Amino acid sequence: MTIPNNINLESKKPLSQQLDSYQHEFRRWWKRCGPAEFLDRPMNLRCPTGLSDPGNWSEVRTIAPCDYQWGIFQSRTQENSIGFGEYKGAKLWDTPPDEAYHLLLDHIVTQADAENGSVEQCRALTQTAPSVHDLENLFQFFLEEGRHSWTMVHLLLEHFGEDGVVESEELLHRMCGESSRPRLLKAFNYRTEDWLAHFMWCLLADRDGRYQLDAVSKSAFRPLRESVRYMLLEEPMHIRFGVQGLERTISQSARMTLLRDTFDIFDDGAIPLPVIQRYMNFWMSTVYDLFGEDQSSHAADMYQLGIRSPKSFEAWNKSSVLIDAWADNQIRQIETEPMLAINYIMRRQFIREITQIIDYWNRCLSQLRLDFQFKIPADRFNRKIGAMKDAPFDIDGNLLTDGRPGGVDQFLPSTSDMVQVRALMIRVLEPNRCASWIAPPSTGLKNLVQEFGQVH
Numbered sequence: 001m002t003i004p005n006n007i008n009l010e011s012k013k014p015l016s017q018q019l020d021s022y023q024h025e026f027r028r029w030w031k032r033c034g035p036a037e038f039l040d041r042p043m044n045l046r047c048p049t050g051l052s053d054p055g056n057w058s059e060v061r062t063i064a065p066c067d068y069q070w071g072i073f074q075s076r077t078q079e080n081s082i083g084f085g086e087y088k089g090a091k092l093w094d095t096p097p098d099e100a101y102h103l104l105l106d107h108i109v110t111q112a113d114a115e116n117g118s119v120e121q122c123r124a125l126t127q128t129a130p131s132v133h134d135l136e137n138l139f140q141f142f143l144e145e146g147r148h149s150w151t152m153v154h155l156l157l158e159h160f161g162e163d164g165v166v167e168s169e170e171l172l173h174r175m176c177g178e179s180s181r182p183r184l185l186k187a188f189n190y191r192t193e194d195w196l197a198h199f200m201w202c203l204l205a206d207r208d209g210r211y212q213l214d215a216v217s218k219s220a221f222r223p224l225r226e227s228v229r230y231m232l233l234e235e236p237m238h239i240r241f242g243v244q245g246l247e248r249t250i251s252q253s254a255r256m257t258l259l260r261d262t263f264d265i266f267d268d269g270a271i272p273l274p275v276i277q278r279y280m281n282f283w284m285s286t287v288y289d290l291f292g293e294d295q296s297s298h299a300a301d302m303y304q305l306g307i308r309s310p311k312s313f314e315a316w317n318k319s320s321v322l323i324d325a326w327a328d329n330q331i332r333q334i335e336t337e338p339m340l341a342i343n344y345i346m347r348r349q350f351i352r353e354i355t356q357i358i359d360y361w362n363r364c365l366s367q368l369r370l371d372f373q374f375k376i377p378a379d380r381f382n383r384k385i386g387a388m389k390d391a392p393f394d395i396d397g398n399l400l401t402d403g404r405p406g407g408v409d410q411f412l413p414s415t416s417d418m419v420q421v422r423a424l425m426i427r428v429l430e431p432n433r434c435a436s437w438i439a440p441p442s443t444g445l446k447n448l449v450q451e452f453g454q455v456h
């Protein structure tokens, strides 16, 4: 089968043959680890055209997911020179140079592994889709994460020889949550077993994904930067899927809380706002870890070589950065060079962006006169890597007074929370209907505020 592409694959015979034979194995993985139903149901799906301008890069077709073709697309760049680091001003690389080979290989393998992991972790959600709209969005997510894997495999096979062949096969053998061959990043080993978790994932982890893609979109390695730029056209929809899904969930919870005058609304078919907060605490802290350790010589090396740089790094790259350190059950702050604090800087940018969304939701809840505000957990909370690993902080970043690590659990979803959330997740696919726990598509908190007539 011809692979749709805009990289002139037809003129690269050996590569084209390698990708063709990879297709066979990839489809076997997809069958085993991807969505198991609705594959032949016609849906409105966005398909890439291969053009890279923002207005024409995709078109919506009514096709079944099994007819979607994973294409390999790049967005060309006019720039020819490296923009930052030791080699600033030198020509972009068309092949990986020796000094950057292993860093690039690791980076591309980790990116590809995350794409496959993100399909595996939510594959079962087809069983509980709350509406046709959500089912179609879920398939858009599945198919595009699959395409991202293809685009990374293309880089592995074209530029990394035997290493690329071995690594692209390994991608199909690791599995989300499997103890003997887990996905490379811890966050991709948690299953998102209900839609609330999936919406949190899209809001937070896909947003982290966008930060990671942005950071290499000016990479010295031209094939990586051009592949990533095309992926960045697709990623905003995944993030929107999470933002809108969560807002619809919160809206329905707020409605039921107002009608029943209690937060205890599981029996009324909606998710209590404090439970949504506990889910947020878990997924936010999990995604904080995805940014990596606050202090990282690896991130500094990636910058120095011209592979990866945060957005607006120049604004930070003037003075030192204060980061947390933890020793002898005490916290203190230490100064570090901005270059070593790149992961920390990216996480701060991410938190600032999430704050704007949460502030909007909180303003709406205030307008509804609900006695509830969401909180963004401090970046010390529930960390599993780095200086704050397993340190007992509450979500405000204060040391838990009894000092026991177990105290963190009170802020996380309990087994009972998850069982009750999952009990509400019933599939609804009749036209113009949706499940009880979520407001209809294209509605949100603004509609609820208008309906309850309490706009200040």
Ligand SMILES: [Fe+2]
Residues within 6 Å of the ligand: 115, 144, 145, 148, 209
């Ligand atoms: Fe992706």
Ligand SMILES: [Fe+2]
Residues within 6 Å of the ligand: 145, 206, 209, 235, 238
């Ligand atoms: Fe994504």
